[in-house]
Amino acid sequence: MENLNPGTLFFAAIFTNNILLTNFLGLCPYLNMSRNIRSAFGLGAAVVFVMTCTTVINHLVYYRVLVPLHLEHFQYIVFIIVIAAFVQLVEMVVERYFPALYFVLGIFLPLITVNCAILGASLFMIIREYTLTQSLAYGAGSGIGWLLAITLVGAMREKIQKSGMLPKGLEGPGITLIITGILSLAFIAFSGMIQIQ
Amino acid sequence: MADIITGLLIISASTAFLALLLEIADRFLADYGEKTIRINEEKEFVVKGGSTLLSTLGQNKIFLPSACGGKGTCGLCKVKVPNGGGPVLPTETPHLTVDEMMQHVRISCQLKVKEDLDVEIPEELFAIKEYRVRVERVDLLSPEMKYFHFKILAPEEGLVFKAGQYVQLEVPPSELSKEPQFRAYSIASPPYEHETMGLIITKVPGGVVSTYVHDYLQVGDELIARGPFGEFCLRESEKDMLMIATGSGLAPIRSMLHKIYREGAKRKITLFFGDKKPEDLIYYDELHEFDKTHPSFTYIPTLSRTTEEDTWDGEKGRVTDLIRKYIPDNSGIEVYICGVPAMVQSCNDLLLQKGIPQENICFDKFE
Numbered sequence: 128m129e130n131l132n133p134g135t136l137f138f139a140a141i142f143t144n145n146i147l148l149t150n151f152l153g154l155c156p157y158l159n160m161s162r163n164i165r166s167a168f169g170l171g172a173a174v175v176f177v178m179t180c181t182t183v184i185n186h187l188v189y190y191r192v193l194v195p196l197h198l199e200h201f202q203y204i205v206f207i208i209v210i211a212a213f214v215q216l217v218e219m220v221v222e223r224y225f226p227a228l229y230f231v232l233g234i235f236l237p238l239i240t241v242n243c244a245i246l247g248a249s250l251f252m253i254i255r256e257y258t259l260t261q262s263l264a265y266g267a268g269s270g271i272g273w274l275l276a277i278t279l280v281g282a283m284r285e286k287i288q289k290s291g292m293l294p295k296g297l298e299g300p301g302i303t304l305i306i307t308g309i310l311s312l313a314f315i316a317f318s319g320m321i322q323i324q
Numbered sequence: 325m326a327d328i329i330t331g332l333l334i335i336s337a338s339t340a341f342l343a344l345l346l347e348i349a350d351r352f353l354a355d356y357g358e359k360t361i362r363i364n365e366e367k368e369f370v371v372k373g374g375s376t377l378l379s380t381l382g383q384n385k386i387f388l389p390s391a392c393g394g395k396g397t398c399g400l401c402k403v404k405v406p407n408g409g410g411p412v413l414p415t416e417t418p419h420l421t422v423d424e425m426m427q428h429v430r431i432s433c434q435l436k437v438k439e440d441l442d443v444e445i446p447e448e449l450f451a452i453k454e455y456r457v458r459v460e461r462v463d464l465l466s467p468e469m470k471y472f473h474f475k476i477l478a479p480e481e482g483l484v485f486k487a488g489q490y491v492q493l494e495v496p497p498s499e500l501s502k503e504p505q506f507r508a509y510s511i512a513s514p515p516y517e518h519e520t521m522g523l524i525i526t527k528v529p530g531g532v533v534s535t536y537v538h539d540y541l542q543v544g545d546e547l548i549a550r551g552p553f554g555e556f557c558l559r560e561s562e563k564d565m566l567m568i569a570t571g572s573g574l575a576p577i578r579s580m581l582h583k584i585y586r587e588g589a590k591r592k593i594t595l596f597f598g599d600k601k602p603e604d605l606i607y608y609d610e611l612h613e614f615d616k617t618h619p620s621f622t623y624i625p626t627l628s629r630t631t632e633e634d635t636w637d638g639e640k641g642r643v644t645d646l647i648r649k650y651i652p653d654n655s656g657i658e659v660y661i662c663g664v665p666a667m668v669q670s671c672n673d674l675l676l677q678k679g680i681p682q683e684n685i686c687f688d689k690f691e
Contacts (some may be wrong), residue, residue, distance in 0.1 A: 166414070192338070198331050205335065212342040218344075219353040226438075230411050 129321065133264035136257075139321040140268025144287050147276040148311040150317055153244030157277050158300050159308075160235070162288075167281025171274030173235040175267070177217070178248050181210050182266030184261055186250040206249045211240045244273055255323065265323075280306055345584040377403070377432040377441070386445060386451045389553035390492065391508035393533075394433040400553075401432040407442035409435050447665045453517075455483060455549045457521060459541060465524065465606040466599075467573060470538060471512065474521045477546070482518030485559060486512060487579040488660075488688070491551030493523065495536040504548075507533040510662070510688065511552070512575035514582035523551070524575040524606070556662065556688035558583070562667075563684070564592040566651065568643050568671055571599055573663030573690055574606060580660070581611075585618060594622045594650070598643040598667075600629040602636050624650070643667065647674050654679035661687040 146152050153174070160170045185206050192197050218236045221229045239245060248269045252262045283306055287293065295303060354371030361380065363369070371380050378394055378401050381387070392398040399419030406428050412420065416431040417545055457474035465471050476482045485489075494506040513522035527538045541547075558580055569577045574597060584593070587643070599605060605625050615623040626639035626646055639646060644667075659675055661668050668687045 169414075196330075196334060197327075198334060201331060201335055205338065208339055208342060212346060215346050216349055219349050222436075223353045224408060230413070 131257075131261060133260045133297060136261055136323055137264040137268040137300040139323045140265050141272040141275060143317045143320050144316050144323055145199040145272040145276060145311075146247060146269040147273050148307070148314040150247065151311075152247040153242045153273060156238055156242055157273075158303055160169070160238075161277050161281040161284055161303060163285045164278060164281045166235075167277045168274070170238065171277045173239055174242065174244065174273050175270035177210070177214060177236070177239050178245050178270035178273070179263065180217075181206075181245055181250050182252055183271075184213060184260070185209055186252060186257070186262040189253055202203045203246075204249070206246055208210060210245055210249070214240045218222055241294070244269070272283075276310070279310065331576070351515060352657070356438050360436050361437065362440075362442045363445055365442070366542050370400045371437060373439075375437060375512060377405075377409075377430070377435045377437055377443070379433075379444075380437050381443075386449070387447075387454065387492075387550045388432055388449060389452075389508075390433060390506075391490075392433075393492075393506050396431060399431060402429050403432050404428055404444035405430045405435065405441055408439045408446065409441055410438070414681070452553065453479060455479070455521075455551075456546060457549050458546050459543050460520070462524065462541075462543060466604045469604075469606055470525055470527075472525060472537060473513075474523070476519055476521060483511075483521050483552070484518060485515055485552035487511075487515045487583045488556040488576040489552035489554040490556075490576070490688075491521070491523075491549045491553070493533065493537075494548040495533050495541075495549070496547075498536055500532045500534065500536055503534045503632070505536075506550075507531075508553070510554075510556075510576040510579075510690075512573075512578050514586065515577055516583065516586060517627045524572045527573045554688065556660075556686055558660075559658065559686070561658060562591060563656060565594070566657050566659045567593065567595045568647075568659065568661045568663070569595070569597050570643060570663035570667050571604075571690075572606075573661075573667075573688070576662050576688060577634050578607060578610075581614065581621075585614065585621075590620055592620050594624065596643045596645075596646045596650075597623070597625045598663075599625075599627065601627060602630070602634050644674055646671050647671060647678070651675070651678055657684070659685045661685065663690055665689040 140146070147154070147157060156170060161167045187302060188205060189199070190210055193202060193205060214236055221236070248266055252265055257265055280303060283305060287302060297305070354374045358370050359373040361369045361371055363386070369384050370540070371384065373627055376394060378388055378390060388401045388403060389403040390398065396415050402419070402424070404427060409430055412425055412430065413434050415434045416561070420429060455476055456478040458477055459472060460475045461473040463471040463473070488509040490508045492506045492508050494504050496504055509523040509525060511521055512524045513520060525534055525537050528534045556576055565579050567580070577595065581593070581595070584591070595611065597611070605627075608625065611623045614621050624639060624646060626641055626643060627636055628640070628642050630636050630640055657680065659680060661671050667687050672685055672687060676682065
């Protein structure tokens with residue numbers, strides 16, 4: 128994928144190849160934390176940050192450490208460990224030096240360690256053979272796309288909760304999955320526009 | 325083969341490197357230096373910052389109630405922090421009402437000591453002590469439940485508590501957990517026995533403390549307990565009583581019954597006890613004996629999962645079925661419920677429907 132413009136890739140990762148709405152990755156925190164805009168945005172912002180940084184770090188780790196040592200098959204384990212360590216480190220730094228940011232992101236950071244979208248972005252970048260710049264664009268774009276999706280649904284769920292007219296069986300995850308389905312239909316419709324793999 | 329070994333070595337080495345990096349970062353970043361905690365505007369402690377308020381106060385022998393062991397799920401370790409502490413964290417908000425937030429109430433197991441703090445602690449919490457206890461006897465009550473009888477070794481005056489209260493039992497580090505762990509257990513022994521303490525502990529799959537006491541604890545071992553905590557206590561009244569318990573929720577009820585009958589009270593008491601199978605009916609003989617010797621006491625056990633082979637001719641179903649069957653509408657009774665949250669909630673809702681006011685229903689939820 129040498130010839131793909133990073134700008135195009137960035138745009139594609141947000142809209143036409145949204146990692147949540149077209150690949151259905153990171154659904155568990157998405158279902159749980161999209162009850163209101165505030166927490167949805169908090170988690171989304173944390174995902175943007177962690178995804179951008181970990182795709183870049185994992186790109187370096189893969190091509191500078193794993194490939195020369197012929198350990199590509201360990202990529203899953205290594206990526207997970209790198210993500211976990213990175214999240215821990217960021218949490219400590221943020222807690223110490225950015226109390227205001229910690230207040231917004233604080234509890235969401237540890238949750239992200241187990242968010243499969245983060246690992247997914249790292250693995251896609253390897254499978255699709257992105258360069259470092261492309262990986263940066265892809266990581267940031269995917270993160271922003273995830274933020275966009277969860278914030279959209281968070282806003283809808285907040286409205287629905289206030290209207291209070293749902294049948295009992297549809298409350299919570301039920302209606303969220305239906306909304307997600309309709310939203311993803313809309314997003315998938317554009318998925319052929321840009322070829323990113 | 326060599327590939328596998330080098331691969332493993334390199335992965336281990338890089339994991340160790342990352343762990344080391346985190347450990348170094350923890351040393352430098354999580355070190356908040358010495359901070360002062362001022363309690364009720366009189367006592368001052370200089371403490372090492374960085375830990376939670378709950379554990380920092382615990383190190384200074386001030387014990388706040390906590391059932392979940394500092395995981396932020398029970399919401400019992402509330403304290404007022406008028407100065408310092410920063411904004412209320414998202415992990416605290418589920419346990420706090422708007423009024424409490426306005427009054428600077430915080431969940432002390434979530435709040436970390438990063439600056440000087442003023443803390444208000446109710447005087448009665450200073451009565452909470454740390455006890456050294458020794459296992460005297462272990463009785464197997466049912467396949468999953470054991471009764472642990474402890475002797476209070478220190479302090480000398482023994483354990484003074486009200487029937488219905490609970491203690492936090494701490495178990496030492498083991499292969500189950502690297503750090504000491506504690507959980508809350510209601511006291512099942514009568515309150516007039518000060519030198520001993522009895523706890524009914526159900527083995528929870530994956531539970532660190534319950535697994536430890538069931539599988540590792542031996543007669544003669546010593547543990548630490550703190551308490552007494554809790555407001556699930558008998559009220560001063562002459563109303564007829566209904567007591568509802570399931571599983572180890574019988575513990576505080578048993579303590580209450582012993583107290584009531586020792587004092588020779590004449591109140592009419594009905595006990596609904598629910599569990600799954602005949603072998604789960606803990607203290608069946610003791611309660612049956614109570615039923616026979618005290619005309620004012622009625623014991624009605626019920627089983628929810630009997631099979632054809634069980635020779636059980638008592639009630640079948642759940643405790644809520646017993647409420648529907650035996651409790652008339654608008655009866656002026658006082659109710660004590662203890663057991664798992666779902667059971668407590670459904671009993672409470674049903675009793676409200678039956679016209680029993682909320683102020684006459686006390687409950688203790690076992691998480």
